Amino acid sequence: MKNWTDSCKGEGFDQLKRGAWTLEEDNLLIHYINCHGDGRWNLLAKSAGLKRTGKSCRLRWLNYLKPDTKRGNLTPQEQLVILELHSKWGNRWSKIAQHLPGRTDNEIKNYWRTRVQKQARHLKIDSNSKRFVEALHRFWMPRLLEKVEQTSSLSSSSSLTNSTDSTLTTKTDQNKSSTHPQTEQTLLTSSCPPQPSHKECINSSSTVFASNSCEKMLPQPPDQMSQLYGDSTIFYNSSFQNINCYNTTNINELDMIDLAIGSDDMSTLNFQLADNDRMRNGPNGDMAADIYWNMDELWKL
DNA sequence: AAAAAGTGCAACCGCTGGAGG
């Protein structure tokens, strides 16, 4: 079978450009897609006058130029979703990305490799091991939930979307996040069809929903924390031990995905300290404090 | 101040599978 690269080696592809995209190229691609739509990427690349493979154009569009693509650090909510879904699905980045509106599979993959795997290295645990997953649920995710709560209280007077995107983005991210930020601001808003609304929530029994009407399906318990998150509404409880995921794009065909996390097998987790509270009382648990510190490093927001 | 090491992320690569002729 001829692969993508082979199919691009024919006529007209002998002077293909590679590497970083220029402002002019971005403008060409955006303008062309605004006028003609995307798809048929090889044809699109030629028609738009881009000396790029269709594959490269597709990647640039989906990962960077497409409207509604979020930039900057992942919010604690997004990190929670990633950790949960990865524990269930593994490296199914695109599948995970479907539950994080505005985030790309590439971004999630990079997050996992640079942050999560780095933490696994610090702990000297295989990031694919059950032990590491347990560590995530035991130590990391509760802390993320705390972050969510803090964010919630801090941003009660303003929308979370705005506050997280602005306050959680480091100077470095601002510098790096876009090659041509001003171009995106000015060009990406024009003549693009609205993206489908996407909602996710985690209910009182820690259930993740992807639906257009999850609020209708679940009463909202009083002790539940909820958070507006762009087009999504996310509900968390505080235990986060069992998560069920309902993909209710078609509500009549509820697709329940059980994300139950085995929380009763912590004996395999070879940490010296048993619980979170003790871990946070540094003097009594140096090792755990180290872990805690390392995780804080990861979450630098 | 400069070099080395580390980090983060955009972009590329190879592969797979579906669609259509």
Added chain:
DNA sequence: CCCTCCAGCGGTTGCACTTTT
């Protein structure tokens, strides 16, 4: 079926930038 084209996925790389020495 077989072949080609294409879209999409996950893994990997290259490099700009930051931090450390």
